[in-house]
Amino acid sequence: MSDTELEQMTDAERAMMEEWGDGTDSGAAKADATPSFDGGFDEEEDGGTRILNQDEIDSLLGFDDEISGGEEMSGVMALINSAMVNYERLPMLDIVFDRLVRLMSTSLRNLTSDNVEVSLDQVSTVRFGDYMNSIPLPAMLSVFKAEEWDNNGLLVTDSALIYSVVDVLLGGRKGTPAIRVEGRPYTTIETKLVERMVGVTLSDLSTAFDPLAPVSFQLDRMETNPRFATITQSGNACVLARLRVDMGDRGGRIEILIPYATLEPIRELLLQMFMGEKFGRDSIWENHLTQELYKTEVQLQAVLAEKTVSLHDLLNWKVGTRVVFNTSVDDDLELRCGHFPMFRGPVGQKQGNIAVRVERYIPPEKDDQ
Template identity: 35%
Template sequence: MSDDVSIEAEAAAVEESSLAPRQPYEPLLDQHEIDALVGYSPGEQAPAPGLRAMLDAGAGPREALPMLPVVFGETVRRLGDSLRELFGGDAEASLTSLSTLRYGDIVEEIVLPAQVATFRAEGWDGCGLVAMGPDFACLVLDSLLGAGRSLSNGRVASRPFSAIERAILTRLADAVLREAETAFTELAPVRFVRDRVEADPRLAQIALPGDVAASARITLTLEGRAATLLFVLPLATLEPVRAIFRQSFAGAKQGRDLYWAGHLATEIWQASIEAEAVLHECALPLRRVLDLGIGDTLMFDMKPTDLVEVRCGGLSLTRGRIGRMEGRIAVQIVEPVRAMRRSGPEASLA
């Protein structure tokens, strides 16, 4: 009997709740916010920010390396000087972009035909590559092989490179590696050694497709035309020297650095130098010097009251009187130390 009563009460409660007016539905997010979250934007082909952009993105900077742009900037500056010597005064090199992407995405962006030179970073236990696309190859080959601007007309080769063209591009890749090695060595010792040259970027496997790599685009401008080469360095290659590249770079200061000047002055005052006291100098024939033996005597034309000359680095500083102090031979300074006077690259005494 009691079970029947409880069932009837529950049914009445359900019926009462169904007859009660419902509250209007209030969504937590409107349609615009949902579209922004999932990255959907009607009428636009470019990916919108949101969840889809986060999933489809190649890679982001996982860790800040402030010194990496500085080193690549120095590489471009040195490379520009080398290219001006090779092509003439109108050649310019600039760093177009520096980004961190997945290695597989970087390889997919290389246009064929291409010249890809892989190298080993000896000292860091890693690899890297320098990729030159058809536009860069045509620009370099037209300039070096004598094709004028009217003949080249900015064409892009669609055929594989010949043996001569590959040799020229390989030497240019060696020049890029040489300047990059000089710039990177200023931070950490390294040696970039070219390993092999490939025509297909997929054969130049220096990292896994999902590994993150630093991709630097260097643009060469020559006779009004511009082309870009690619310098790729996996972040795993920088792992042994990651702490060095994580240092902050304050930039080159203009003017005098008072802190550094004070530090340098303190260290100079505490530095030890080697001074020599010259009693007498005389000129002897070489035969006389070679005939000297044990027991021979050289006569000095000096008196006990004559002063000796104190020198440092072959330069005369002052003069003093020789004597003895606490059982040791000593020199008492009797003249003020002469100041240094510079004239040109050499220094003389006042």
């Protein structure tokens, strides 16, 4: 704008131009606070509220890539999976799997004639569908059935342990890692050798459950495709036990997956804190109390007859008033302990005393509430 045009402007127009200039400056300042393209947000220079950056948002939502699978989830994902994590703790399962580890160490040593070490890595709760999607393939999935509980479980053997067992059973040299041939189906020999190991593992698992409840785990079938090894709904909670099997320089993992529906028949036993728990019961004190109760004196009342009268008639009774009962000599009398009827029988006389012979026991009435 030229100097001549500025001179011709009125005072009102000059004031309007100044306001436009202030608005332009404030708009530029606001533009500086726009989100940047690096995933974060710049803070305002006037000390305004701080805005979360992308890493903090990911951590809040539970999508942080740095969190490993063994650590607990947080944020929104923890809320989503809260029903699974807090489903139910079964303390006795830890003892069962500890016994399984000791039994498997001995059984696999006898099977392979080698120094075998079995360790328990983790016992956790997972959803069946999530676990099936996380199985690293190739693997061998063994579906077994609990005969007494009439339900199924799953035993997964990874490829490293499969080739290690095949190498050991077929006379492979010690100190030489097993040769893996990926990308091909397992042969019949490999399947049969792994089936022997699975049979030994299931037998030890049955023995581990024996102190709680006798159960027999029988191998149903072996699959290599997780789609054909579905034993329950994808959203159902399951107990997952991860076992590590080391045979010198060779080894692998065995994972045992048991749905909660399979463990339901012995749920009360698995809730115990230790083996044989009786929740405070003392057999010595119980026997003593029982013997003392047998010595307790109990008073029995023989009820000759009962009759219901009104309060008006009862107040009119006088000395000598005769009350007639609808009871004959041949009717049975009722023996009561307090207010509870116990026995019934005929009345008679023995050695100058009135006697009642017990002929029938009166069962207690069931409380409908």
